[in-house]
Amino acid sequence: MPSTRTLLQALLLGVGSCAANPLVASNSGPEVETRTLEEIHQAALKEGGIVTLWHGGDETTQQNTLKQAFEARFPGMTLNSTVDLSKYHDAALDEQLANNNVYVDSIILQTVQDYPRWNEEGALLQYAPLGFNEVAPAYKDSLGATYYGVAINGWKFIVNTNKSNVALNEWEDFLNPELKDKLVLTYPNDDDAVLWAFDLILERYGTGFFDRLLAQNPRWVRGTATPSTILRQANSTYAATFTSGGGFVSSNGVNFTLPTQGPFVTWAQTAAILKDAPHPEGAKLLHGFLLSTEWQQPRGWSVRRDVPLPANFPFGELDDNKNTNAGAFMPFMVDRARVGRLKDWLESKIGTPQGLSPLKDGI
Template identity: 60%
Template sequence: MGQTSIATGIVSAYDPTFGFNGGPQIENRTIDEIYEAALAEGGIVTVWHGGDETNQQDGLKQAFEARFPNITLNITVDVSKYHDGNIDRQLATGGVYVDSVILQTLHDYPRWDEEGALLHYLPLNFYDLEPSFRDLRGAWYGVLVFGWSFIWNQDKVSEGPKEFDDFLKPEFKDKLVLTYPNDDDAVLYAFDLILQQYGYEWFEKLLEQNPRWVRGTGTPVTLISQSNSTSSVTFTAGVGLTAPEPLAISFPTQGQFVTWPQRAAILKDAPHPEGAKLLHNFLLSEEHQSSLGSWSVRKDIPAPAGYAELADIPSTNPDGFESFMADRARAERLRLFFEDKIGTAQGLSPLKDEL
């Protein structure tokens, strides 16, 4: 077989050099005008969204399609670390069929931008975003704030934890359910923050509590909520700032808890760019941001009642996760460190289990 035949495999359509190709597209239409353009384009938006339960974005689909009739939001939820490799495959083969990507793998976005794969687009309300949550040229920007809180079932636990040391109390033995830190980078980051502050001895004592290790950050909430489960407490999940009964939440004031802006980007070769623009403008709109029940990525939208602004909370740094994710060599060493202590992640993908 000659070299010509060999070379007809994967060929990237993207230029990994400097890419001096002009400024971003700046949105100056109303959202209703973007809606009309999306309808004319075909009325479809295809999104890949990070997550670990297939139904996690059903609310977004329902809200978006209700707001924009005759627009179909095809949204696929999967673990971000699996989505990104499949996006790379699309980019490498020139077969892009996804319009928008909203993932936890923050380090992928600068790389994709360097490869010329992302649309530089400044949606409406772009400058209302926290400056550190947005790329200067609109290659990516945060669309929602995620974070881990202390969560417990009030029907099973008389008093919930307030600081990380509380998880070592005798009353929580055999009641903790935690996501494998070696299976999820955001949980890995949480453990990194804890051990940097409390030392390795804290982790040894945590293991003596006999926690149940699970895959996915949605799984602990499911187990805690079940009346027939002994699992009662976790710190590797989030339910927003208003917990559904009988759950309760708190945030540490001495230890550091994890928050980050989940990033979104439109692929430059997206087959439905107008639909993707409509979705991103909706995600950053005041109506949507105010409905999330959490901190907003927009600096002009106040925190929910009873909570301080995210930037004013000393026990979290929403920009820290980006730096953690960017150092892939250290993250991999840390992942293997915890894998040695608790074993490889066991069980089906959280998208396929029955919990």
């Protein structure tokens, strides 16, 4: 039965008892998928051939590649994907649950602290999709199978060498005088994954590093795709960032690197199917596709343990890199008191997020 709590209760309860153990398991076992993708495809077509996906992001076109690939792979299917900031998607989903009016099938969000709460409330489908057994334990609710990582995201060091010849190998390189007035960074008090990067920086290098970073006069923007876009613009003088993902193959003078000694952010973008999804077979098909080797392998680091890296991937195996821990993102996100304190401290230094919203206004 759908949750009967009010929207206000949803907003006030937060993560509740899940804070101690974010990977909370359900009491009963999940449905384990045994069909092939082709068999699920046929079931999804009989259901209507539609999947409604809410995906976290900050530009409306960010999931166009997924939509095109999914619809080409499974003729007759339509993937209706809506991209918005995860913090807005999760509030809107709480409203659906409070009103017993679920019309979304699948969610893939950065706000991973909400998955354990939704799991406890019984809002998520207990379902282990194809490929679930190969997903690393750190990225999934391994017993209940209600939520699991489907992609590894992370922030890279990015520099446009047409605008700066500074090599970015460690965090200290961003303090190079040549990068003064040339850094563009996402507000950390507007995005929790960016906030985590600053948490790691402050823990490793202290507030002195942050003060020196501020002395570089960075431009603060909203959205994590925004810095990468700006430093590529021909009429822009901004040259470098560490709050965007981008690709992994350098091109057109834009280079991607990672620190060899300092920490950096990676995390598993997490997915779930709503228990009352109107198109559960379509959602099962989508999640099986997302965890398939054909989708995972070309994208670099995989949530699956059995997927090799692409031949041209420059960064090596994620598990071999001691400077990042993608599984530590959820514990950070669940600790909302720590997140709130850090946001408040940073806001006292750089102010509230200002400027254009990439989803609504462009750059």
